[in-house]
Amino acid sequence: MHPLSLSTKNLTRKGFRSAALVFALALVVCLLFAGAIAVKSVSTSITLGAQRLGADLMIVPEGYEDTARTTLIAGKPSVFYMPESVLDRVRKVKGVRRATPQLFIQSTDFECCTYVDVLLIAFDQQTDFTIGSWLKEAIDRPLADNETIIGRSIPVSTGTTMKYFGTPLTVVGDLATTGLEYIDHAAFMTMATARQMIRNSRVDAEQTLDIGEDMISTVLVQLDPAITPERAKVFVEYEIEGVKALTSQDVIGSVKRQLQVLIRTIGGIGLSLWLITILLIGIVFSMAVNERKREIGLLRAMGAKRKNIFGMITIEAVLLSLAGGVLGLVAGGFLLIVCREPMRNAFKLPSLWPEPMFIFLAALFAVGAALVSGVVAAAWPAYKSSRMEPYQAIRKGE
Amino acid sequence: MKKKMTRKIAVSFVPILGGALLAGGVFLSGPEQVTAQSAKPVYKGTFYSATRGGHMVFTKITIDPERDMISGSTVGRLPMPNNEQADALQMSTDNKYIFYPTWDESMLYTIDIQDRLNPKVVAETKIFDEATRHCGSDIGADGNLYFSSMAQGDIHKLDISDPLKPKLMDRGYKSTYLCNVKVPGQGDKVVTTDMKEHKMYQYDAKSGKRLKELKPGGDEFLHRGHFSPDGKTIYQSSTGSLGDGVHSGRIYAVDTDTLELKDTLVIGHNYDVHDATTTPDGKYLIAAARRTPAKEFKDSEYVVINLETKKTIGTVSMCAGCHGASGVDPEVTQGREVFICGIQVAWE
Numbered sequence: 107m108h109p110l111s112l113s114t115k116n117l118t119r120k121g122f123r124s125a126a127l128v129f130a131l132a133l134v135v136c137l138l139f140a141g142a143i144a145v146k147s148v149s150t151s152i153t154l155g156a157q158r159l160g161a162d163l164m165i166v167p168e169g170y171e172d173t174a175r176t177t178l179i180a181g182k183p184s185v186f187y188m189p190e191s192v193l194d195r196v197r198k199v200k201g202v203r204r205a206t207p208q209l210f211i212q213s214t215d216f217e218c219c220t221y222v223d224v225l226l227i228a229f230d231q232q233t234d235f236t237i238g239s240w241l242k243e244a245i246d247r248p249l250a251d252n253e254t255i256i257g258r259s260i261p262v263s264t265g266t267t268m269k270y271f272g273t274p275l276t277v278v279g280d281l282a283t284t285g286l287e288y289i290d291h292a293a294f295m296t297m298a299t300a301r302q303m304i305r306n307s308r309v310d311a312e313q314t315l316d317i318g319e320d321m322i323s324t325v326l327v328q329l330d331p332a333i334t335p336e337r338a339k340v341f342v343e344y345e346i347e348g349v350k351a352l353t354s355q356d357v358i359g360s361v362k363r364q365l366q367v368l369i370r371t372i373g374g375i376g377l378s379l380w381l382i383t384i385l386l387i388g389i390v391f392s393m394a395v396n397e398r399k400r401e402i403g404l405l406r407a408m409g410a411k412r413k414n415i416f417g418m419i420t421i422e423a424v425l426l427s428l429a430g431g432v433l434g435l436v437a438g439g440f441l442l443i444v445c446r447e448p449m450r451n452a453f454k455l456p457s458l459w460p461e462p463m464f465i466f467l468a469a470l471f472a473v474g475a476a477l478v479s480g481v482v483a484a485a486w487p488a489y490k491s492s493r494m495e496p497y498q499a500i501r502k503g504e
Numbered sequence: 505m506k507k508k509m510t511r512k513i514a515v516s517f518v519p520i521l522g523g524a525l526l527a528g529g530v531f532l533s534g535p536e537q538v539t540a541q542s543a544k545p546v547y548k549g550t551f552y553s554a555t556r557g558g559h560m561v562f563t564k565i566t567i568d569p570e571r572d573m574i575s576g577s578t579v580g581r582l583p584m585p586n587n588e589q590a591d592a593l594q595m596s597t598d599n600k601y602i603f604y605p606t607w608d609e610s611m612l613y614t615i616d617i618q619d620r621l622n623p624k625v626v627a628e629t630k631i632f633d634e635a636t637r638h639c640g641s642d643i644g645a646d647g648n649l650y651f652s653s654m655a656q657g658d659i660h661k662l663d664i665s666d667p668l669k670p671k672l673m674d675r676g677y678k679s680t681y682l683c684n685v686k687v688p689g690q691g692d693k694v695v696t697t698d699m700k701e702h703k704m705y706q707y708d709a710k711s712g713k714r715l716k717e718l719k720p721g722g723d724e725f726l727h728r729g730h731f732s733p734d735g736k737t738i739y740q741s742s743t744g745s746l747g748d749g750v751h752s753g754r755i756y757a758v759d760t761d762t763l764e765l766k767d768t769l770v771i772g773h774n775y776d777v778h779d780a781t782t783t784p785d786g787k788y789l790i791a792a793a794r795r796t797p798a799k800e801f802k803d804s805e806y807v808v809i810n811l812e813t814k815k816t817i818g819t820v821s822m823c824a825g826c827h828g829a830s831g832v833d834p835e836v837t838q839g840r841e842v843f844i845c846g847i848q849v850a851w852e
Contacts, residue, residue: 337675344663344673 113421120394127390128430130383131476135434137379139472140441141372144449146460146468151286152179152357160236161326162335164352165196165342171350174324177210177225178288178357184225185212187321188349195346196325201333202342206233209300210323211315213270224260225292226270228300235328237294244279251299252276257290258283268293272310273303327351380479387426387483391419395491402491403500412492419488420481427480431473438472544569547783549851550620551806552595552602553792553822553844557834558587560604560615561822561844562623567788567808574808574818579826582623586611591683591728591778591845592651594641599850601626601667603649608635614667620850627668636660640697640728641846644687648673652682652696659685659696676712679705684729686738688760695738695760697726704740706763716763720756728779728846729755733786736760741777741791744770751796753777755789769814771807778804778845787811792822794843799836802827804843 117124166174170186177184187209196205211226229237231248237255241248244255254275256262267276275295284290295303307315329338335353342351395402402415459465547567555561564577584590588606595602595617602615602623614627638660640652649662649670659682661674677685677694684697684704693715694707702723706716720726721742729740737757744752753775757767771777775793782789789809795801803824808817823842827834834842 340672340675344671 110421113418113425116394116398116418117422117425123390123394124426127387127426128433130379130386131427131430131480132434132437134376134379134383134479135431135472135476136438136441137372137376137434138475139435139438139468141369141376142468142472143438143442143460143465145369145372146464147446150460151284160239160328162329162353163327163338163342164357165192165325165327165346165349166323166352168348168350171352171356174352175357178286178352184210184323186210186323187317188323190320190322192346192349193322193325196327196342199338199341199345201330201338202327203330204233204235204328205325206230206235207297207322208324208326209297209317209321211270211300211303211317224256225288226300226303227292227294228297229294230297236326240281240289241279241294244281249278249294249296251296251302253278253299254293254295255279255281256293257281259287259290260293271303271313271315272306273299275299380475384479384483387423387480388486391423391484391487392490395419395487398491399494400500402494403496403498406494406496407500415494416488416492419484419491423480423484423488424477427477428473430480431476434476435469435472545785546570547788547851549849550617551790552593552617552623552848552850553779553804554590554593554604554846555804555823555844556589556591556841557823558589558840559583560590560593560602560623561826562621563806563820563822564621565790565806565808565820567783567817569787572810572813572817574820576806576820579820579822580621581826582615582625584611584613585625585628589840590638591654592638592641593846593848594643594649594651595848595850596664596667597643597647602848603641603662603664603667603670605631605636605638605651607637608655610634610636612662612670614670617850629670631660631662631670631672632656639682639845640684640686642685642687644691645689646691650685650687650694652685654681654683654699657682659694677705677707683725683727684738684740686729686731686760688731688735688738695763697729697740699725699727702726704738704758704763718758718763718765720758720765720768721754726756727777730779730781730847731760732757732782733784737766739780739782739789741780743776751776753791753793755780755791769809771809771816774801775805775807776843777807778843779847781847781849782811784851788817790847790849792844792847798841798843802834802836802842806847 164174167186167188173184173186190207193205193207196202207230209228213224213226241255249255252274254277256277258280262268262277264277264279267274275293281289301319304315304317307313329335335355339351339353342349405415550562550564552560552562559581561579561581563579566575584606586606586609588609590604590606593602593604600616600618602617604613604615610630610632612629612631613625615623616626617623635655636653637655638651639654642650644650649664651660653660657680658675658678660672663671663673677696679696679698679701681698681700682696683699686695688695692709694709695704697704702719704718704720704726705714707714720740724745725743727741729738731738736759738760740756740758742754742756744754752773753771755769755771755777756765759766771791771793774796776796777791777793779792780789789811791807791809793805793807795803795805804822805819806822807819809815810817822844836842
């Protein structure tokens, strides 16, 4: 009989025990695979988003650094303002190549009266170097007054007119998904439209926008390549009182700090489960070998070599590990698809699927880990069984 | 026999007579000449050091060149408000303040030392959100304060025109794990040391370009250092050998301009040197040296060396003496060890 079919028969004969081992391995693989993909998704989307933003520095009023990070990462509408004069001062700072202002408006405080809750972002088309490139993908002309381009997360179709603070905004296009909620959950308009919106809010809206004519929320900065963002940040904060400069590394770093908790939790649980599973497989195989002493003795008496016995036990472990690995992958994939949105909302973190190659490698690693665990755990029982003398094994097995 | 005896007495009487005449002459010639005779000045200074114990320590030391010996008075301590460890400290050029940055919270304390043995924290400034672990320090000709960051691997330049409100104004000269920073002459160059790369680097201050490098010894940690009074030499402290927990601490005399090794002064076995400075005339060198193995000694000493004879003339215990007297047996943990690092001296 072929060792593979013998091993398969042995496994099916003890169905419940085999299923329990497969389940334990599947749990480890599921956790490893889903955890790796989830963490990579967040990190990929933040890095890509920061790159797509195209700015080396984001300058915000002092004390609003955390709020600004939340705005960038979670797209949470935020209200922070500083005088427009900051823009001119930023332009004079050493290493600054280009600087452009943006004005954030929270769509409304009243849940009753909002068309759809978005982050309204006004930008200066003359000096802009971030939004413009995305606009070209959506419309092949500058944005006119009372027009808006929306992020992909906003459930409104092109041509729709939304009204905010007494100002109609016609959607003329939408942007591709970036993974950065600051972009995906925003409606972009010209600075002139925003200024008009502030004026309209005083006469034609339920809620007045208390924003001065000369206020802006942030200045986005592009630097001379010779100056690092970390250095330029120091220059800006030294030269201009009352502002803070965020680098993309600041934003990515804050997400990484949040992710550390997630990674440690997943890693801790995964490692514990992994060790328990290895121990479990070792114990179960030792028990199985003890139970099958007579059978092993007979096989040896009928001419089976030591390596055949070792191979038979190892094949059983490999089969169990492969089954556990594949089941774990399926469960992990299912978990990722089902839990993605709830997780995004719960942790306020963006997530884009990583590259297919990363997913493939993660799957390979997870199954490989299961395989190694199974084989390592079964190695000693397999070796022990292969060393049994036929006569002794038959006698002890009786 | 008698003749011999008389000769002996006569011979021994000559120096006595000579001495008496000399003394009489000195006495008769007045006090100015007494001063001119003992021309070697006595050095008195208040020494301040950063420690890993959450406090700055200080003591008064007198170096007497006449007798080639030192005397130290009682050690004092100033607890830091955040109780954090530190390596770097830098005295202002007017000797009124000490800037004292702590490791991980990156708090920069301004300490008023005008009352030398009664220092007070008068201002605190948060300079970074992340850990800095400042190690080296200097004040350049531009009047700005320079700190080297082990954690961030670069030099931080601060505007201290208002000592109570230091402001970060620039950063650069990046390598891996910086310790010393020195800004020679008019500030057109910057010299740093990197502990992980075991090298000294010289940079062009304007362009930030690396000009020269020197590996003065083996794979050892190059800590802090000071200039000689003429600025031509950097006395660079070092652990000496690494790895077995017992060091052979040494000080390298490095040419500031050419970055060439001029001399090596071995402090010795069981010493890990963290800083070295000189008396105002450059004749004595004072090293801040940790005794190793650290867990056994739990102490650091100021080791005073005569640079002409290259001999140690005395030491002052800066940790164990004080801890022992106050019945404290500090626990040695990672980042909370028992030793002093940077030295600053307010000479009288």
